[in-house]
Amino acid sequence: MFFPYFPQIPGSQSKRALPVYTSHSYLIFSACSNDSCEYLLSSGRFLGEKVWQPHSCMMHKYKISEAKNCLVDKHIAFIGDSRIRQLFYSFVKIINPQFKEEGNKVKLDFLWHPEVNGSMKQCIKVWTEDSIAKPHVIVAGAATWSIKIHNGSSEALSQYKMNITSIAPLLEKLAKTSDVYWVLQDPVYEDLLSENRKMITNEKIDAYNEAAVSILNSSTRNSKSNVKMFSVSKLIAQETIMESLDGLHLPESSRETTAMILMNVYCNKILKPVDGSCCQPRPPVTLIQKLAACFFTLSIIGYLIFYIIHRNAHRKNKPCTDLESGEEKKNIINTPVSSLEILLQSFCKLGLIMAYFYMCDRANLFMKENKFYTHSSFFIPIIYILVLGVFYNENTKETKVLNREQTDEWKGWMQLVILIYHISGASTFLPVYMHIRVLVAAYLFQTGYGHFSYFWIKGDFGIHRVCQVLFRLNFLVVVLCIVMDRPYQFYYFVPLVTVWFMVIYVTLALWPQIIQKKANGNCFWHFGLLLKLGFLLLFICFLAYSQGAFEKIFSLWPLSKCFELKGNVYEWWFRWRLDRYVVFHGMLFAFIYLALQKRQILSEGKGEPLFSNKISNFLLFISVVSFLTYSIWASSCKNKAECNELHPSVSVVQILAFILIRNIPGYARSVYSSFFAWFGKISLELFICQYHIWLAADTRGILVLIPGNPMLNIIVSTFIFVCVAHEISQITNDLAQIIIPKDNSSLLKRLACIAAFFCGLLILSSIQDKSKH
Template structure:
């Protein structure tokens, strides 16, 4: 009895935890999140330029995070690009001199010692015609007023950027005297008047830097009068003077200093870490709009106006929405006017028996179930596309607007391995597979699932900078491509179906999401590199298989020579890949024509990224074909029997294979820890990756126990691995994977849980939509394929033209 109750409770819990219920929870949760952020955005505004100057916190011990946006760490060439033919003036005391030296160091790429004090300084970069000057003005007085007047009158070259700050020297000189504070206010008001005149001139930006706190216990005796309470009073004066001014107040410097994990050396001057952070805050504020760094969202503005491609989606999805309403009403009317089937059968029986009610023949409306089914099918497709349009809008809001905050990635081994450890929970969802064959469907789904989850952890933790982790993730990509070669070769070799319908189905399924993302997010096809990669290799496998003579396992059984011919085909594949792999120039010549250039070039018109991706794993797809060919051939010859949960080989040979497999994986792992840099690692990876791939397959399949088991948890994720991989770019990560999307600020763990839950639900919904649309657009009927596929493409082209 207890067992029955437990089983019933488990079944009820499973039903309640269905994906449908998860989506029912995810949608209102997401709606609440978007509304809350929208209300905050409307009421408070969210100028990310102001964010740089006002707020932020330390994400790690050495990484500053502005509130809600991502900042870029500038390199010398980028700074030169930003300040080309520009003059920068840093005005103030010794703290401002620190900023000057930091800026010069960042521009030149070489450390500059703070050795010259109490005097003006200047640096000229002849390559970019950049002038950076420091004006020693420790007190705000008439000398400062005259400096600004000289810039206004043109007696001195006018700076394009002025950063001014001063107070500590005055506090020390006058020992915190009240009259000195009042005089500071009078003098700062005079300076502010001149600053307002200057900032109104074209091409002039200006900041007043507030004073950061001191570490009182570290101050020398002569500086003991510089207290934080005194600094606050001087900052309050700056707030009051510049309240209605056009001069921006730089407030975040107080936080960078106050929360610094590194103490000051003398209590007054900031640690080098803080100065460099302030320097990069300044650079992000002034340079981001012009340099447009890919990993920054602060102070860049919204990507308006909409592009031609983005505009084209508006009428398309609007058409789908109204088409859905029309089909819903059409189906409802048909169901309403159509008589009850039972009554129709009863009336027909009465006619047959000569029993006519009231002496009249009943009017029987002919039923048209096929028409109704066709209408319902079209309705489902239009509804799916309407949902897809809403999802595309969500993608755009997440990653092309400032509605949702973005956060910079930060890597730590603890974070990486804790998230990695959570994945081990998937092994507790074990189940017996119904088909214990080598690389059966359950197993390959599981394989895709855990690989995809590892890749997600890799991306969200920013682990790409760690070479051993990077190289092991490269193996996961190779494993995906191995499955491409293995799976498609197995299908063509076993089934012998080489029709165009199969090609259209696979290509549509792979590219449906990416096609619309390219339009919605204004990104080239090659940006989503994995889909172009697997699409290309699928077509290569198809071409290899259809080159005459076409061979299958059935024809090979009748003609033994077909085994040899198939071997020559695969060898030819490797030869071609090797020849092309010798020269990037030859490779580019093969793709340097329209539309190949349009599809595979990125960024701009460069094919280098495509070359890098192609040549990195150019042999693994052919290896997957070869592995499938050898395995199926051995099965056909009766050399291997894998239709039962027993070991493929005897006990001794099984142990030898397992040991050899572990060693092959160990060799690659050793290589990943010993290679000095990514380029050298990648050179060897092309061939060396075959070892861990083979080792994993043998460990997973040779022992019967492992081959007959699989994790339903990982397999579930594996079924939508494509959607997870692509959708993460914009609705889990942010800024095209450069950062992290933030739903709940300041609670990173809770944010990851909520964002991951919503992300998975949307990915699953995209998978469902893709399957629905694919089934309708590319059915298993050549005539319908031609009609619907051409119709679908024609609608897209017309809407593109209509949106011009």
């Protein structure tokens, strides 16, 4: 994200060389009019050599199958000179790389009319007749031939104005039923022009473009012209015309960009791709979203009424002054905040936050831009936050392996790295992708380690514990599914940790329940627990290599409502399978560590190495070598699919290596970064919130609150994003205490209400699905 440099083209006027983008660069709410098509057709900038970024919206890169699906049974006509012919060929290439003009019922025509004259007028006039089938899309443009043939004379320009005036009403008539685009002339690179084209100057081209814009835009008296000006190719040409072979025609990459823009203009409103926000109307508000808006509105009103009543009562009970002593009589006692007030306040704040979520990613209020990866955009922020984290060192309260401060720190720096990975678009760089996969696996490793440790040590398999964990994991996602109209599986990480928590719970809670207190160092019970873990591993292997069985289980209603995405559970199977062993590895590591700790084999005192010096040094050496070996292997990956196949089995190597490096030296175990730990405490909220208020278009793009200043935009959007995530974490904790009480009878009643809520949600969802079909 940066301001491009637009070079001065020889022979052009400096003022005219400036892109249309600059005239709109400070319109913060540019998309309010829902006319992002205008910006797509007229403005933008290059993010790299060949990556075009339209102003205010995202451009989708269409695949052959998508393009054919959009244009099936459609007739697309190109009419004009050699430049239009090149655009035609580039457009055909999107649909069929073999340059077949007709295929899959898509009719594509190019009509050679290099001048705006009677011949072009007659061709257009035929289409205006009622008996003739009209093209669905018409792309027209011409001027350079007129300049060349008439040697750039002023009489030729006058004739051009007269001719385009005569065809303007015909184009306007066609534009009522078809999409009509008039392509303005691109600048030329005068130094490369042949002698017989030297009269084609940028000054002449600007004059012809001004004439076309003026006449076509004024073809209707009382309303805006339906003929769309395709002027964005001028901006593309200003950057790339120097690479032209003849100074007149654009290089192939630029023509492909122009053709892709044309595809986005027509197909985005039909196929509605997630990462193609240009030319897409705002999605309709669903019944569930309307009900959610009513609920949050009532919560806000309810809290305001409660606050006003409480404030007035407080004023009435304000301490009075004793006239004799001049001292205040403190006749009231501070009462604790009621559960109702906390509930209303939480939903009030949540309602305002959800309104911000909706405005950012559903209301077309703010701009969205495509991601563009560079090594510097990923590695520089990584180095910065790592250095920053080192400066906030504090002593840990305890020096045990993977103590609470250390796990929070681990979650924190991993989450920050993942956030930078997402916003920089680093998934396109395979070595970075493979290392990020390890970080995701490390989160799941901690899930296995943390929950196993809790159940093994505490032996608390009560329903209150289960409900507390499930509520904290899923509350925000359920709210977002309702407000943002997204399926549960869309936020894939939460379903993943939820299912694995339930797997851990069921594995340990099933008979015989084996816990540390019961085992008490007895090898028989330890063997029984290992047997349980062995059966769990077999079950994981069976599901991993039996896709049919996995899909049958999760395609059952109502599980299908939670785990289906785009009508099937393949995405869920892929996500689950990608890290299928790491939770088991976390559980096994917790068991081994706690067994060694119980037998007092480990030295966990402050400043003491975990083992004897020789063993500690040997394990540190092995860990460093293993860590680097995995990184070398991940960096040498050439094929994502092959590396993903190996990842579930080998990711644990780097995770265990990191744990040993971090915990074997006593001094390393005794300190932690409070900076990273703070982010670690809200890591789940950060991961979920980024979908809609930091990134955009469901993580495919970047949210732009402040256009024209990428650095300031990142600072402002990041500050709001982190504050919102922290606030949601507080709200979730407050609501968990109220909605999930410790008293079992009260909890069962709440669970019945929650079950009724989800039943109602399923019914409303079914009604919505039927109405859509």
